[in-house]
Amino acid sequence: MQRISEYRAMWILVFFDLPTETKQERREYALFRKRLMADGFTMFQFSIYLRHCASRENADVHVKRVKKLLPKKGYIGILSITDKQFGNMELFIGKKETASQPEGQQLELF
Template identity: 70%
Template sequence: MDRISEYRVMWILVLFDLPTETKKDKKAYAEFRKNLQKDGFTMFQFSIYIRHCASSENADVHVKRVKSFLPEFGSVGIICITDKQFGNIELFYGKKGCKVEAPGQQLELF
């Protein structure tokens, strides 16, 4: 049961602010987003993408992959937090609070 501990399961948050002034900038922005989506990240907010990982070792693999396709310009931040920390996020739409949706159960075959 230690394998599915909320302290072992990780979330990767990729936060970015990329320029979109020229066609080249826009293309780099779109390519970065597409690469994030190909690697299993989903949009949390416009410039924040998240990915659920089964362990910190698995998270390290995806962090290295994101680093491999960083754009030339702009700023990108990568944060890894535990599932327990992610569960403590408070979300608001205007003044109305909303519940953080738990991810679906992820099955391991091997």
């Protein structure tokens, strides 16, 4: 089986800061999060969700979907990076660096 190139595979990160002062704003915040998760995004940190995509073309499809979900108020950022760039991220809990995750095997279903 051929491995997907870490320069071709992409990660989409969605950063958002949405107002939650009124009941309606909290409802829109919750709906935005639910729709992100329904499209395969998972929470990385509070208000930061990410999704792995096999290619730039696949990432573009999901970016367009996120743009259709944008709430009326708030600040939203969308960043697409390669799997190689994502792998260079350093993660810490406090001052202690976390152990790297072992590389997973990419499976393809036809």
